[in-house]
Amino acid sequence: MSQGYCEKKSEGETCNEAENMEHLKRSSRGIVLDTIRKTERVARIDIANETGMSAATVTGISAELLSQGLIEEVAPDASPSDSRRGRPRVGLKIRGEAHLVAGVKIADRSAVVALLDFEGKLVGEFSLPLPHLKMSAQECAGFIRELMEAAMATNGRHLSDLSGIGLGMAGVIDAPRGFVHWSPSLTTRNVPLRQLLADTFAAAGPCPPIFLDNDVNLVALAEQWFGLGRNVSDFIVVTIENGVGMGIVINDNIYRGTRGCGAEFGHTKVQLDGALCRCGQRGCLEAYVADYALLREANISGEAFQDPNAEKQVQELFYKAKAGDVTARTIFQRAGKMFALGLANIVNIFDPKLIILSGERMQFDYLYAGEVIENMKNSVVQIDVSPPEVRIHKWGDLMWAKGAAVFAMEGVTERALRELSKNAR
Ligand SMILES: [Zn+2]
Known part of the structure; x- marks a missing residue:
């Protein structure tokens, strides 16, 4: 842990x-x-x-x-x-009252805050819509300060009560440096976000330590503390929302790679010269299973939608497939096949004990239908031992925020132990 x-x-x-x-x-x-x-x-x-x-x-x-x-x-x-x-x-x-930590998840349209005591109990929650889908670095820092002040006030507390803030966002993030190489939530690349946040908070008073990481790593932490990953040393979490993410836990620790981009499952290639991905390359898994990929297929076939919202359109397409619409069904079937291929690649590389498919999108069973799991099993190296178990965990943005709070808790604990060590000398 x-x-x-x-x-x-x-x-x-x-x-x-x-x-x-x-x-x-x-x-x-x-x-x-x-x-x-x-x-x-x-x-x-x-x-x-x-x-x-x-x-x-x-x-x-x-x-x-x-x-x-x-x-x-x-x-x-x-x-x-x-x-x-x-x-x-x-x-x-x-002792629960020893420390209070906050976790923030920057989602597509809103930011969610979870407050945890030192025992890991949820003692408050809050959310605010994002000012824009993509923010400048400065705007993002200002928004997070505003969000945290409002979250603390709503829960009858003050910023100075916090021992640490954990922040999770999508993108390629160097957690030890608190540096964002790239994030879909920001308009610019190469942002020293932790320092920027520290400066922004410090302008209003003392700033609690801030811990920043890729949001899927924090989902893996949340699974480890509260979810299906409890007491499992080696497991993989795959999330599917707007994009496809992966968190890797090896020997009870999150594996982050050396550049902070070691788990870009969505951009592993499943087709040579295949469909165009948001990252600019071709044949990425995400270009077949993410929202925009499904809707791109639907648009090609001239599918008409009642709702202009992309999330709602995916839902609509899913219900059409369930109702027997042949075109909608082939779109999800192809996504399921590609996803199975991606899962099999994970098994062949990592051989984890458990794969957790996590997130709100898990309400759509096309990603874990029996035939998807069967396709995965058929594409892994065949030995006389069962392949890893695949489990489904449907949860929303609050659990992502709880993962961010746990990350802050680990940082706060480390600081407390360092302090203890200093005093003991
Ligand atoms: Zn890609």
């Missing part, structure tokens, strides 16, 4: 023995905190059993985490079954 608490030294620098010990101790604190978070309520001795640490180490680390207010003790469970097993044990749990 944790992204690792050890700071990397720059190339050429090595740690001395004391620093190594401190890094080890800091990651031990992280492991204890993660164990408490996963278990929700756990006795010290059970943490020792689970992690393989000594009881004395766990007691020492628990005392530090208690003194920082990150965790709290809970009264022993006095149920008869518990007391029969000996003296009831005091449990430890995450």
Whole structure:
């Protein structure tokens, strides 16, 4: 669940023995905190059993985490079954009030905010329509400040109550640098958005730390914390909305690639010199399964729609296909075949335990109909072990925002542990 608490030294620098010990101790604190978070309520001795640490180490680390207010003790469970097993044990749990974090998802037409306490409980939500479908970098930063101020006021809180803000948006994003190489939500490329946001927030007062990432990575985090990815070390999330996205979890960590663009599933090629994609290339998966691809096919066949809204038009086309319209059906059937090919490529490259098809679009079953899954199975390397399970998770923008809040929570936790480590020296 944790992204690792050890700071990397720059190339050429090595740690001395004391620093190594401190890094080890800091990651031990992280492991204890993660164990408490996963278990929700756990006795010290059970943490020792689970992690393989000594009881004395766990007691020492628990005392530090208690003194920082990150965790709290809970009264022993006095149920008869518990007391029969000996003296009831005091449990430890995450202290919800320790930190408040916000997650923001910039969607196609609106932005959604989720507020989580340190336990990961949803304590508030908010949304505002975007001023424009594409914003300049400055306009985007100003809008997010306005959005956050309104979200906090609506939930009876203030910006200064926040320990961190996580922000997820579509595009190619360098998360460690908080840098947007390209996003469909912005009019310009190469935007140092985190710095711009920090400057914009700072103009009105103290600015909480801001954490920025590609939105599908944050869906993968949300699946890991709250969804179908709980207790699964290796899984892939595929989202289909306006475009096609993918989040990769390997060994419990999000895999981001070296340039922040390691999971462009939508732009993997499924056809040589095929249909033109929004990215300017040909034959991308997205050019066959995204909204605009389906509607392009429909327009070629002269399909008439009642609603000018693209999202509604896809719905209309889907219902026509369901009602037996032959043209509409062939459009979805081809999209399903291409999607199956894309899924098979994922299985052949990663061999994950689980593939989660996630997002609102999952109300349209053409992407996971029996024949799509069957086509996928037929296109993967054949061995005598079942291919990965494919599960469907229908959820809306709030869950994307919760994923963004979890990203902020991980960053805030890392900072808290670093602080603890500094004070312990
Ligand atoms: Zn493309």
